[in-house]
Amino acid sequence: MWSTIDITMMSRAIMLARRGRYTTRPNPNVGCVIVDANGVIVGEGWHQRAGGPHAEVHAWRMAGDKARGATAYVTLEPCSHYGRTPPCANGLIAQGLKRVVIAMTDPNPQVAGRGIAMLQAAGIDVCSGLLADEARKLNPGFLSRMERGRPYVTVKLAASLDGKTALANGESKWITGPAAREDVQRLRALSCAVVTGIDTVLADDPSMNVRYQQLGYLQQQLDEDELIQPLRVVLDSRCRMPATARMLSLPGQTLLVSCQAYPAEFMRTLPANVQCLQLPDVAGRIDLSALLQYLATSCNSVLVEAGATLCGAFISNALADELVLYQAPKILGASGRNLLQLPQYQQLSDLPSLQLIEQRKVGVDNRLTLKLGD
Ligand SMILES: NC(=O)c1ccc[n+]([C@@H]2O[C@H](COP(=O)([O-])OP(=O)(O)OC[C@H]3O[C@@H](n4cnc5c(N)ncnc54)[C@H](OP(=O)(O)O)[C@@H]3O)[C@@H](O)[C@H]2O)c1
The missing domain is CATH 3.40.430.10 (Dihydrofolate Reductase, subunit A)
Known part of the structure; x- marks a missing residue:
């Protein structure tokens, strides 16, 4: 189901997410890589601090027009709610992404599948579950707080x-x-x-x-x-x-x-x-x-x-x-x-x-x- 490019790009997104582990709390660590139809990385980023842009925003800003028709690899389901920043799912739709590959859904009750549903409703091909176990290891604290209170x-x-x-x-x-x-x-x-x-x-x-x-x-x-x-x-x-x-x-x-x-x-x-x-x-x-x-x-x-x-x-x-x-x-x-x-x-x-x-x-x-x- 997953191609070598899929696995390589999600591994890179996970590596990028780790860069935020001292600075994003109480937000999760998230990484994103945007890849064009030729398999070339056109944008990437990670969430750096709470209140700052999410990983997807850094990546699509870097990609500019090249995000249109491209695939985004994100380590956590894009958010669907207005927090300190607007929903990333809307942004990915507006940037014209064709496919979004997600490592794991966001257990935050404010998201919990809504980000995926928004992307799918806009006609984006969404695949979830790639390197999910590795992605979970990025955020033991955030996941514990969301899943176990x-x-x-x-x-x-x-x-x-x-x-x-x-x-x-x-x-x-x-x-x-x-x-x-x-x-x-x-x-x-x-x-x-x-x-x-x-x-x-x-x-x-x-x-x-x-x-x-x-x-x-x-x-x-x-x-x-x-x-x-x-x-x-x-x-x-x-x-x-x-x-x-x-x-x-x-x-x-x-x-x-x-x-x-x-x-x-x-x-x-x-x-x-x-x-x-x-x-x-x-x-x-x-x-x-x-x-x-x-x-x-x-x-x-x-x-x-x-x-x-x-x-x-x-x-x-x-x-x-x-x-x-x-x-x-x-x-x-x-x-x-x-x-x-x-x-x-x-x-x-x-x-x-x-x-x-x-x-x-x-x-x-x-x-x-x-x-x-x-
Ligand atoms: N080797 C290490 O890694 C390490 C690290 C830290 C400290 N230490 C050493 O440990 C020694 C102190 O250890 P300690 O065991 O006497 O004290 P502690 O574990 O540091 O503190 C125990 C105190 O915490 C309070 N407490 C509040 N709620 C509690 C709860 N639900 N369960 C248990 N305690 C609760 C209790 O006092 P109240 O009932 O008054 O609330 C209890 O007496 C020091 O000598 C220190 O140098 C060693």
Whole structure:
């Protein structure tokens, strides 16, 4: 059904879409290639940032008159609604495209097949499903938000070879080497929000921000002014956040989540970029499902960077999709602090299901990426 040209062009559109992965959120990453009847690329582009032109617009602007009678390859169904930009389906019709090949339909309820229907109603030959699995991998967060009503959740942990995260006295800086810490900066830059637990704040007073100078090779692909700081989220059921915490004075947004109201005196000390949110509790601690539902209004992807307690809670409640584990070539011994606090399981079949999907060396450390759940 698909020709070699179809596969080559959609692969290129997918490659282009990836270029937007640090800058389009909360929009999806989308790429588009326009090819004339001789198989020559006459236009191409990718969605670069929310509010800016969609991939198709960049491509047809480049193609100009050559778009007439041509084929467009798009990694996601063209939109059919007026958002911050007009519908791309209308634009493709107006530009006179003859055929549109789509990798996957858009699960956004505002689109969900309407873009395809508009193109077909205008007499355009529409084919869908080419390299759909590859196209899905472009947008795990956006798809999770649209299909499940919650962001894609990655839990990140750094541990020794024997699975310890700190010495018994809490010293943990630094178990991993500089390359792994740089890698974490890139993970943060990919995330819409970084979630931590109040006990990590009290122990380490972390910044939880992205530091451009520590992005390593990414500095060649991304200008400093393109960098979007993730929302910093602190889970603090009982309002223990100190007014002096470092992250409260940093640029970017911070959200303090609790199960009770912060004292008015504390609230008065907060700068304008710090918001507070009260959520229901489960057994005295923040209801993590309610948190994710709240974050889904604006966040595709969430990175959990916390200690054994909160990371364990996300995993044991089946609310984490991926675990990124940096393993340092160190052995801390039996007195070291454990990786995850989990319920006391009675059978191996009750354990959270983990599937190793990638393993690579990052500097002196090992990075494992594991998929959680079935
Ligand atoms: N190796 C690593 O990758 C890594 C990364 C980060 C931190 N750490 C280390 O981890 C240590 C802190 O870990 P920790 O386990 O004590 O604390 P944590 O996981 O950072 O925070 C746990 C706290 O989060 C709050 N929380 C709110 N809602 C929760 C929920 N639904 N489930 C669970 N917790 C919830 C609870 O306090 P309230 O009940 O008061 O809300 C809980 O005590 C520090 O020493 C830090 O250096 C290591």
